[in-house]
Amino acid sequence: MNENRREFIRKTGLGVLAGLGVASGIFPKSSFETAVASTTHENSSSGTRWGMVIDTRKCKEGCTKCIDACHEVHNVPQFDNAKDEIKWIWKSPYENVFPGESGQFVSEETRERSYLALCNHCDNPPCVRACPTQATFKRSWDGIVAMDYHRCIGCRFCMAACPYGARSFNWRDPRPAIQKRSQAYPTRERGVVEKCNFCSERLAQGLKPACVAECPEGALTFGDLNDSQSEVRMLLEKNHTLQRKSELGTRPSVFYII
Amino acid sequence: MIEKALKGDRIYWGWIVLLLVIISAGVFSYINQLTTGLTLTGMGRDVSWGVYIAQFTFLVGVAASAVMVVLPYYLHDYKAFGKIVIIGEFLAVAATIMCVLFILVDLGRPDRVLNVLLYPTPHSMLFWDATVLNGYLLLNIVSGWTVLGAERKGVPPPKWVKPVIYLSIPWAFSIHTVTAFLYAGLPGRHLWLTAVLAPRFLASAFAAGPAILILVSYILKKTTGFDAGKQAINKLSVIVTYAAILNFFLLGMEFFTAFYSNIPGHMHGLQYLFFGLHGEGQLVPWMWLSVIVGFGSLLVLLIPKLRTSSPWLIAACIGIVVSIWIDKGVGLIIGGFVPSPLEEIVGYIPNLNEIIITIGVWAIGILILTLLLKVAVAVKAQDQA
Numbered sequence: 166m167n168e169n170r171r172e173f174i175r176k177t178g179l180g181v182l183a184g185l186g187v188a189s190g191i192f193p194k195s196s197f198e199t200a201v202a203s204t205t206h207e208n209s210s211s212g213t214r215w216g217m218v219i220d221t222r223k224c225k226e227g228c229t230k231c232i233d234a235c236h237e238v239h240n241v242p243q244f245d246n247a248k249d250e251i252k253w254i255w256k257s258p259y260e261n262v263f264p265g266e267s268g269q270f271v272s273e274e275t276r277e278r279s280y281l282a283l284c285n286h287c288d289n290p291p292c293v294r295a296c297p298t299q300a301t302f303k304r305s306w307d308g309i310v311a312m313d314y315h316r317c318i319g320c321r322f323c324m325a326a327c328p329y330g331a332r333s334f335n336w337r338d339p340r341p342a343i344q345k346r347s348q349a350y351p352t353r354e355r356g357v358v359e360k361c362n363f364c365s366e367r368l369a370q371g372l373k374p375a376c377v378a379e380c381p382e383g384a385l386t387f388g389d390l391n392d393s394q395s396e397v398r399m400l401l402e403k404n405h406t407l408q409r410k411s412e413l414g415t416r417p418s419v420f421y422i423i
Numbered sequence: 424m425i426e427k428a429l430k431g432d433r434i435y436w437g438w439i440v441l442l443l444v445i446i447s448a449g450v451f452s453y454i455n456q457l458t459t460g461l462t463l464t465g466m467g468r469d470v471s472w473g474v475y476i477a478q479f480t481f482l483v484g485v486a487a488s489a490v491m492v493v494l495p496y497y498l499h500d501y502k503a504f505g506k507i508v509i510i511g512e513f514l515a516v517a518a519t520i521m522c523v524l525f526i527l528v529d530l531g532r533p534d535r536v537l538n539v540l541l542y543p544t545p546h547s548m549l550f551w552d553a554t555v556l557n558g559y560l561l562l563n564i565v566s567g568w569t570v571l572g573a574e575r576k577g578v579p580p581p582k583w584v585k586p587v588i589y590l591s592i593p594w595a596f597s598i599h600t601v602t603a604f605l606y607a608g609l610p611g612r613h614l615w616l617t618a619v620l621a622p623r624f625l626a627s628a629f630a631a632g633p634a635i636l637i638l639v640s641y642i643l644k645k646t647t648g649f650d651a652g653k654q655a656i657n658k659l660s661v662i663v664t665y666a667a668i669l670n671f672f673l674l675g676m677e678f679f680t681a682f683y684s685n686i687p688g689h690m691h692g693l694q695y696l697f698f699g700l701h702g703e704g705q706l707v708p709w710m711w712l713s714v715i716v717g718f719g720s721l722l723v724l725l726i727p728k729l730r731t732s733s734p735w736l737i738a739a740c741i742g743i744v745v746s747i748w749i750d751k752g753v754g755l756i757i758g759g760f761v762p763s764p765l766e767e768i769v770g771y772i773p774n775l776n777e778i779i780i781t782i783g784v785w786a787i788g789i790l791i792l793t794l795l796l797k798v799a800v801a802v803k804a805q806d807q808a
């Protein structure tokens with residue numbers, strides 16, 4: 166099937182166009198290579214692919230330890246108006262985090278819990294495709310979607326492109342609104358975009374992400390999705406999980422056990 | 424040639440001074456924004472593009488529409504457009520400069536704008552848009568200025584300018600197509616995720632742009648006595664009519680697809696814009712104004728008797744411009760952000776500083792257009808003398 170399709174594309178001459186598109190990065194390679202929908206395509210990148218499994222059953226209502234830890238470590242400012250708000254990880258109701266998932270007769274328990282939302286470090290990230298300066302880029306060695314705050318021009322194209330609302334813009338100078346200055350991570354300037362970085366600065370020191378480390382319930386598990394023996398893969402094997410808006414083909418690296 | 428822009432009567436200078444005053448207010452507000460940040464706009468985390476990007480989108484259309492006079496004149500040798508073609512090209516120049524300015528004032532770090540060229544990124548549609556827009560600006564300045572310069576000297580335009588003009592024709596289509604690609608390729612923004620976005624952009628551009636051209640021609644006739652010719656205006660009004668029909672047809676397609684398929688995501692954007700969603704509908708009156716004014720104007724344009732009478736034509740052209748400006752310059756961009764990816768409804772109201780900057784950029788564009796047309800009219804008048 167796969168071979169046939171490839172052959173067909175080549176024969177019709179579409180291959181040239183497709184090749185150009187892929188070479189320039191406009192279309193991901195997988196859109197032409199897989200006969201099955203790319204959302205179900207596994208192991209697309211070689212090497213490490215960091216990912217997270219969130220066991221929402223364990224996540225305690227009202228607890229914000231992971232959020233506080235993340236925002237403190239990364240000098241995320243606290244503004245008291247929604248317009249200027251910056252957040253890397255937060256909690257929202259079921260229908261907001263999983264719009265499009267089954268909404269009829271959802272158990273009251275499921276509906277009333279809140280769910281963590283953060284950047285999914287998509288394997289096929291639309292924000293990276295949109296960014297005109299490569300200030301947002303996917304790290305080839307571990308799949309983290311990272312940002313260069315010194316290159317970002319603040320066009321906010323990535324914010325329009327991210328289907329998860331994971332990105333925030335510094336509408337004003339963030340520094341006066343940082344409660345406790347952390348030395349572990351640089352502060353940002355006015356006029357650039359920021360988001361969760363999967364704690365790449367902590368991973369470099371062999372530490373787990375701050376949210377994972379701080380969760381007293383053990384609801385967050387972090388690991389290499391490309392390693393079939395990893396803890397995250399074990400959880401994925403044993404539980405039915407959801408990715409947010411998986412139908413968009415972004416291949417999120419954050420999974421939810423509901 | 425530029426010195427011709429420096430000779431004018433009191434009304435001309437009064438107009439220039441007025442524009443300069445508005446521009447200064449805009450510059451002042453922009454300095455304000457530069458020092459405090461884009462928090463001085465109505466934009467926020469959820470509606471992260473607003474009136475700036477919306478104006479940009481509308482004006483790319485105006486710029487592209489010059490092709491509606493360039494193509495018949497240069498490709499089909501349609502002589503009636505002989506006098507209006509330069510107005511079209513200069514309108515394109517002014518509109519493109521405004522586009523670039525609207526992008527600039529929208530940036531969080533305008534000082535880094537060159538990063539787009541320093542790190543060229545072919546997979547970003549914004550990279551292509553910047554490329555085609557600047558190219559288009561150059562093409563129109565070169566072709567407009569050269570042809571006019573030759574006319575002043577009373578010689579035929581140099582041969583090399585023909586290919587430049589021919590190139591500007593497909594280029595005009597490309598700028599608006601690529602601008603549509605900015606929006607149409609984003610997963611999860613249902614209002615924009617539609618294959619007819621680029622065709623609709625072109626249709627609305629070819630309605631609003633020539634309508635503006637007709638209005639500019641009337642203003643020129645009134646103020647300078649420069650007459651683009653009855654035949655040219657008639658032809659343009661027919662172009663406006665067909666393009667407007669196509670635009671509303673494509674809008675209808677959007678409604679059918681969204682509401683017949685009944686897929687919530689596809690309906691939400693249109694619902695929010697035209698009917699209100701979960702009790703929120705700040706743009707509903709605007710959108711209906713756009714529809715009613717648009718259809719009313721189209722009706723006028725469809726009746727040949729009215730279309731050929733100046734007052735009716737002027738009214739209809741204003742109507743078409745207003746209708747499409749609301750649709751493209753307000754609804755389309757803001758509607759794309761509501762509801763948010765988390766299905767929250769967050770409104771957007773531009774604030775005063777943002778509005779003054781917006782008006783300031785428009786004033787810069789109008790000033791450029793005034794100066795360019797002043798030169799053009801002076802050269803054409805000398806022809807006749």
Ligand code: SF4
Pocket residue numbers: 283284285286287290291292293310326327328329330331332360415
């Ligand atoms: S969640 Fe959004 S910001 Fe994060 S990688 Fe995916 S598209 Fe980009």
Ligand code: SF4
Pocket residue numbers: 295296297298299300301312316317318319320321322323324357358
């Ligand atoms: S705001 Fe910054 S990171 Fe986002 S697309 Fe623009 S340049 Fe890239």
